[in-house]
Amino acid sequence: MGYKVAVAGATGNVGREILKIMAEREFPADEVIALASGRSAGREVSFGEDQTLKIQDMSKFDFKGVDIVLSSPGGEVSAEYSPKAAKAGAVVIDNTSKFRMEPDVPLVVPEVNPEAIAEHTKRGIIANPNCSTIQMLVALKPLHDLAGIKRVVVSTYQSTSGSGKEAMDELFNQTRGIYMNEPARPQNFTKQIAFNAIPHIDSFLDDGSTKEEWKMVNETKKILSPDIRVAATCVRIPVFISHGESINVEFERDVSEDAAREAMRDFPGLTVVDHRADEGYVTPVEAAGEDDVYVSRIRKDPTVDNGLAFWCVADNLRKGAALNTVQIAETLIERFWAKERANA
Known part of the structure; x- marks a missing residue:
């Protein structure tokens, strides 16, 4: 017997990707319901190659029996409806930032800390981490198990899709406009995004960091280890899909490049493409549409004891959001529900 699944925010970039991935992976659902705001009610969204779902108004939907x-409808909407759905008996896997740092809500990357899913019984909510955190931790987990991570310095190169469809449209329109000698008019970004790099994602905090950087620091501590020190600089670049990250790691023990490569190659969801030659690395364009996190340019960091540096890239809409959400649901079913249903 399959499950009754609701996808909240089904008309957004991540919501559409969730439906696509569920169909690709043949998620064990007997019924899938697409939810969005009232203005989208009645529209249709694709589910698989030959199916469509009619959007239902989330404000009028009864979550009983789901x-x-x-859930990926935005933080304010999720703050209202995720607790309602949980109270009605559903387990909510929330892709917004609303619940991530709440102590009684597990924050999960299935390859890294699947055991945390057991804590879903406290609130009925499981949080999906930030996109840039997810891909970094998939790459760091095998290294942490190998030699113990003390400190991470990361600079991100984040695509415009991380800010939604309108941000992607702004990149397209600005790029076209520049070739036509039209002035760039920033709307979703603080400065011109075409042919530029903006070291500003989310709002600024009192210490000079941005909230995106704060997320990477604190989510790493919650998921991997509270003892890891993280310094992050997050930058938006003129790419449509996939985030890149330059990562320097300091370990408790010595670790060789070969040992790091072997540990990463053996880790689920992680692919190493590391050839010291032209084209011997993965770029954001090549990672788009892929499920794995890709690692390249693995090398010693000679500026610290026990240091390594590497390049990491992943599709932020898939592994950084939708895929990780679906994988949490799959792990919940496989590790916690399948046996209970079999016994019942």
């Missing part, structure tokens, strides 16, 4: 809600 097993799982895969």
